Amino acid sequence: MNNENTVMENGQVRLKRHMGLKASNTIANTIIYIILIVMSVIWLLPFVFIVLQSFRCESTWQVGYVVPQQWGLDNYINLWKSDFKKWYLNTFIIALVVAVLQTIIVLCMSYTLSRFRFKMRSTLMRLMLILGMFPGMLTMIILYRVLKDLGLTQANAVPGLILVYIASSGMGYYVSKGFFDTIPKSLDEAARVDGATRAQVLTKIILPLAKPIVIYTVLTAFMGPWGDFVFARYVSFGTSAGMNVAVGMYNWLNLDQIGARYTMFCAGGVIVAIPVAVLFMCLQKYYVEGVTGGAVKG
């Protein structure tokens, strides 16, 4: 009798606990959904605001409401009439060239450090770690003066900026080296046994396998110049023809211009963001792989 009771009680207790768990799980999920929805709103709102304000015609200045009272394309038309075209073209050229050259340099560097064991290897890696701790801002002054001596500043800022961006890009080899490290070395060795040279191993065996990391490197290299602000501002030095979008549009928000240009800034932001964001979203998968791998490798 006693035993039966305990068994029954145990069963009921378990059943109750199970139902309790289920209920608490539903509550937990509901809370999570609420948090996620609130977060999504917070994360998306600023971008919705930018888009809405870029269509506002009644005032070019900041106002206390979001939905325009008069819709129109005035801001985009003004944008077309301004120097924005030039800046956009500058940035696009820089981004394109940098994406190609930086990818080549980073791949050379990371592949070598992943596959070859040579005398200075660890010294080299340690040295680059140390160099990376110097604030890059520090070197701007001299690079600016050198570029100026070469005539690559102000109106000619574009080639100057490209040169500086790609020159030091070898330092950012960590993520792709981490990727190459995960490709088994036995592949290389097998190809070498079959008589392939090291160069052939790279071009015939490794590169086809490295598609994700190549796309990741191209993507980050392409996106970098769109956001670079400090050095670009230094090099263009107030000359509109040499500015990139970040520098040019930053000036629109200065106190003396913001009154007339605020909505134009929003329109410009939309025009800059759309292609970059679309590209990014398409290649998102590779970006996520790279970021995750990079953090794990440290």
Added chain:
Amino acid sequence: MKRYSDLEYLKLSKGQKFLYKLESFFLAIPAAIGRFFLGIGRFFKKLGLGIGREFADLGKTFKEGDWKTRGSYLVMGLGSMARGQVLRGLMFLLFEAVFIVYMVLPQGGLFWLGKLDNLGDQGVHKVTENVFGQTVERVVYGDNSFRILLYGVLTIFFIIAFIYTWRLNIKQNKIAQDYERSGRHLSSGRDDLRALVDEQFYKTLLALPLTGILVFTVMPIVFMILVAFTNYDGTHDGLNNLFTWVGLDNFNTMLGWSSGGTSYSAAFGEILTWTLIWAFFATFTNYFLGMFVAMMINKKGIKLKKVWRTILVLTIAIPQFISLLYVGKMFAKNGLINLSLINLGWITPGNELPFWEDPTWARITVILVNIWIGIPYLMLIATGILMNIPADLYESSRIDGANAWQQYTKITLPYMLFITGPYLLTSFIGNMNNFNVIYLLTGGAPTNAALSTAAGSVGHTDLLITWLFKITMGAESKYNMASVVGILVFAISAIISLVVYSVLPSIKNEEDFQ
């Protein structure tokens, strides 16, 4: 402090274990610093011994060498050419010729080196000339301190490269001589070229990246370190008014060791404190909140996982300068938020919320906006790592009766911390130098009037890195002080990394991963 054996440690209560760990961490710091200096000592000892060995080897090679080897001491590549390695020999000879020509040219290496001791005597100045009986004043260019320093550094780099190549040339002679004696075949020019795409392919691959790093990173850093010991600024621009060496004066001013520098040292102390506070909060708020968001999205039973992630990732996809500048203006005194609140009647004009005007508000707002910017990255990283945690760990802990919090503290968190330890360090250092977020949001505002100097304004949200930038942009353009700040930032980052690395238990062996 008492050291426990493993068994004794396991007997401790939770609190004691924690205290023990904390104590061991801090007690390990002096040892770590000690090890660091010992390491430096060992490095110099090794360096000295190495140089001694090199000289001994040079002497020995000369004594035992034939005429080809001995001749190479003077004419680089002679030995290689005499032994039939023409391509190699020609390269050596060409390098030597270029070096000698560069050094002796009128405006060449020796010229710049000679001026390096005081960085030039006279800048732009006027000379009076007698032209056809009339006295005429004429402006002439004098020295240019900037160029002297720049080319001086370049020349020193060149000399080091030359010495290295010269040594290489001797070494190769020795090897070739040994080969000849034992009758082995010497590699021909074609063999050398083939090796560059095969055994020595790494040299080909590294040539371009390393040249870039040397010219555009190493050289400027050396140059700027040297600038910290000069009086290079807006008034001493190196052209009209030359600059010259001032020893440790700038460091004394910055660190308050000299009487004249209170304004700099006070500003430095204040900004450094805020920089560290900022880096701490920016790193850890993002880290834990990002992990939290990732766990929420990953939780079983949550639908539309992809949608939530995509919405967050959109922040990464849009160039930061747009989102930062826009959000910065949103919080402005006459920005969207304040104006909307006035429209809603919640606040009255004149009582706007001081997001960027009040120091404390501004500091909290930048940290909050940084969370908005940073969570998506951390969410991505955490998602990748969380998916790698073996599911059976959770399963078995659940059977043992662990609740969600216990699972988090005993499984998820240790796993995350172990894997992302080095990442946390890099992101802490990265946040210390996070120029874009601060400069595009606030530009350092609100101004800290008490600390602003003639060299530029200091703001309450200024980090060392934005302050450095402002110092170089101000009317006085104190490049020398900016360099000092840069060097100190480097020193602080280096010390933090060294301490953390030597205390962290999980220094990963690189080869383990391959």
